[in-house]
Amino acid sequence: MQLPVSYSARAARSLGGPEWLAQRRLDGLDKFAASPPPVVDEDLWRYSRISELDLEQYVPSGTGATAGLRPRLEADAWPQSAALLEHVGERSGLAVVVDGALVSFELSAAASASGTVLGSVLDNPRGSEVLDQVTRLNSATGKEEHEPDVFDHLADAFLRDAVVLSVPARARVDHPIVIVHLLGSRGADEVAQAVSARTVIELGEAAEATVIEIFVSGDGALFVVPIVDIAVGDAALLSYNAIQQLGAGAWQLGHQRMRAGRDSRLRTFTASLGGEYARFRTESVLAGQGGSAELLAAYLGDGTQMHDFRTLQEHGAPRTKSDLVFKGAVGGTARSVYSGLIRMRHGAKGADAFQTNRNLVLSDGAHADSVPNLDIEENDVRCSHASAVGQIDREQRFYLESRGVPPAVAERLILLGFFEDLWVRIAAPGVRAHLAAAVAARLDGVTGGS
Amino acid sequence: MLKISGLHAGVDSRQILRGIDLEVRSGEIHAVMGPNGSGKSTLAHVLMGRPGYEVTSGSVTLDGVELLGLEPFARARAGLFLTFQYPIEVPGVPLASALTESLVAAGRITEAEAGALGARLSEEAAELGISPEILARPMNVDLSGGEAKRNETLQLAILRPRIAILDELDSGLDVDALGQVARRIERATREGDPPLGVIAITHYRRLLAELPAQRVHVLSEGRIVASGGPELAEELERTGYAAYREDAAAPGEAGLGDAGLGELGLGETFPGGL
Numbered sequence: 023m024q025l026p027v028s029y030s031a032r033a034a035r036s037l038g039g040p041e042w043l044a045q046r047r048l049d050g051l052d053k054f055a056a057s058p059p060p061v062v063d064e065d066l067w068r069y070s071r072i073s074e075l076d077l078e079q080y081v082p083s084g085t086g087a088t089a090g091l092r093p094r095l096e097a098d099a100w101p102q103s104a105a106l107l108e109h110v111g112e113r114s115g116l117a118v119v120v121d122g123a124l125v126s127f128e129l130s131a132a133a134s135a136s137g138t139v140l141g142s143v144l145d146n147p148r149g150s151e152v153l154d155q156v157t158r159l160n161s162a163t164g165k166e167e168h169e170p171d172v173f174d175h176l177a178d179a180f181l182r183d184a185v186v187l188s189v190p191a192r193a194r195v196d197h198p199i200v201i202v203h204l205l206g207s208r209g210a211d212e213v214a215q216a217v218s219a220r221t222v223i224e225l226g227e228a229a230e231a232t233v234i235e236i237f238v239s240g241d242g243a244l245f246v247v248p249i250v251d252i253a254v255g256d257a258a259l260l261s262y263n264a265i266q267q268l269g270a271g272a273w274q275l276g277h278q279r280m281r282a283g284r285d286s287r288l289r290t291f292t293a294s295l296g297g298e299y300a301r302f303r304t305e306s307v308l309a310g311q312g313g314s315a316e317l318l319a320a321y322l323g324d325g326t327q328m329h330d331f332r333t334l335q336e337h338g339a340p341r342t343k344s345d346l347v348f349k350g351a352v353g354g355t356a357r358s359v360y361s362g363l364i365r366m367r368h369g370a371k372g373a374d375a376f377q378t379n380r381n382l383v384l385s386d387g388a389h390a391d392s393v394p395n396l397d398i399e400e401n402d403v404r405c406s407h408a409s410a411v412g413q414i415d416r417e418q419r420f421y422l423e424s425r426g427v428p429p430a431v432a433e434r435l436i437l438l439g440f441f442e443d444l445w446v447r448i449a450a451p452g453v454r455a456h457l458a459a460a461v462a463a464r465l466d467g468v469t470g471g472s
Numbered sequence: 473m474l475k476i477s478g479l480h481a482g483v484d485s486r487q488i489l490r491g492i493d494l495e496v497r498s499g500e501i502h503a504v505m506g507p508n509g510s511g512k513s514t515l516a517h518v519l520m521g522r523p524g525y526e527v528t529s530g531s532v533t534l535d536g537v538e539l540l541g542l543e544p545f546a547r548a549r550a551g552l553f554l555t556f557q558y559p560i561e562v563p564g565v566p567l568a569s570a571l572t573e574s575l576v577a578a579g580r581i582t583e584a585e586a587g588a589l590g591a592r593l594s595e596e597a598a599e600l601g602i603s604p605e606i607l608a609r610p611m612n613v614d615l616s617g618g619e620a621k622r623n624e625t626l627q628l629a630i631l632r633p634r635i636a637i638l639d640e641l642d643s644g645l646d647v648d649a650l651g652q653v654a655r656r657i658e659r660a661t662r663e664g665d666p667p668l669g670v671i672a673i674t675h676y677r678r679l680l681a682e683l684p685a686q687r688v689h690v691l692s693e694g695r696i697v698a699s700g701g702p703e704l705a706e707e708l709e710r711t712g713y714a715a716y717r718e719d720a721a722a723p724g725e726a727g728l729g730d731a732g733l734g735e736l737g738l739g740e741t742f743p744g745g746l
Contacts, residue, residue: 421562423544424547424553426574427574431573432545435565435573440564442564
């Protein structure tokens, strides 16, 4: 792919840090340059707006004109992350990442005593290995390595730092660990940045933790590639929650890469609310027998927004279970695409996979695509998928109206009700309240006001 | 007073109501009885403004306000209420939220007063034999037939309309439940301010044993063909509706009526509508 002027090896070198990271960046840059540009004819990019992306307008964060500028950290400049922290209440840890650079982190005494580590990859003794070991999503059969996409390479090329959370075997982190990403922190009139935001979460055998990650930005132009790499050990339990509340000028190409071991439980919840174009590629690989994954997402778009989801539920071991429910609504001229694949590897005997995608289209100008796919190599499995694109049910609206509820309020109630079955499944404390409030606040715009 | 004059209406350009005239005053209970296909449920839907039904001529006023041009919610705000024969499930929406929105939108309570609604709901629910667990559920989701009808009556009790149309309120109710809902509605016709006026649409007289109607009207093929006192309902129970059919030799006609609509699934979609 053609390298824009400001995406040079010199710029990558200027980010400093340990030698292994400098080398990793140059490798990433080479791979990015060697990759063909993404085109919408490819399945991975079908229905996307990738052809509109113009990297020239962004400068890699921490390089050139963006280097040395002071970020704003006052809580009142970031009301959404402040609201989240309030909703969450008691927590076991907090990391604050500004434009891809970790600026502060803290961990409770109890979590530290359990051997849990929260910190920067820059001073991690395992260095590059931490970033690599969970990046690889080999299935249990070891037949195939999951292909990174071109933006994974770009994210490596301009990686400033990564948050690493390691929970050792049998440790149990009592309260959520919150990771706050403040992006485009220098205001709308400043230079637009390209930010690589990386998080690594590793849980040892029988460990337990809850992680809540939130992404917020100002309203100016921004390009962000958030990547989370998750490895859940045997019999471990992880609740991972990602909340995307980026500003109106943001483009996001996110990647969630997850691997879970024997008898483990992985529970994820993704909320995509903000951004002009917000993409999440979510890949979960159940690599050990009896492992399970619950993958939930909610999205809401209005104006000219687009939400884009690509999911993989890969079963590589016997008796693994996955349950995916993605639900969203689009109004205005907003669009959404959901494309999901269930892959049953040979040997995944007795595996169960469910995949549900439901969409509400709230206006004539809005549009939603839903594309389920199956790839089955094993006979003894159960798979089901359901996908729906529809409008607000007018019988439901009539019923509420017949009780004296005005039409716009009725639509709002029905829309909030549409998400309710997702909210009740959110395990992480505070997230449900945060999202219910965030969605309610957004609905006036989406339903055209009451 | 609800005044229905010369009401003609139908579905899919098929005429079902062929000129209904009816006046219901505050505190009065009118029964509208008739065989399957006579247009009883259509009358209920048309009065409330259900999507898919088309009024071709006539007038419906409530205390002088013409309802037919109004959105359903505006009819409700004017004081009209319908207990649904098959209440519609609204997933994820609690009963209390919908009632609060209705009362707040009408300026009858403020947001700050909404908390007090819970106590009233519990009180009314207890009187109607509704378990507290049902109040916490989304509207009408997974309710039995009897629970759904009690739930409709509960909403009537909270919203205090001027005129209520009861669409087959007695169907799906056992004797005890029928007594509870009928007593609650009967009380509203005495105690309301103004007292409630009722149009009770039903097949059977058993509702009227609990909810005594002053006037009984027989609906047949889209027209009220007879009106009388309570004795008319007794007569119907003995003799059936055969005598009131304009053309007893046209059984095909009945198949297009209420029962036919239900079977066609029109409760969910309206082919040719909107």
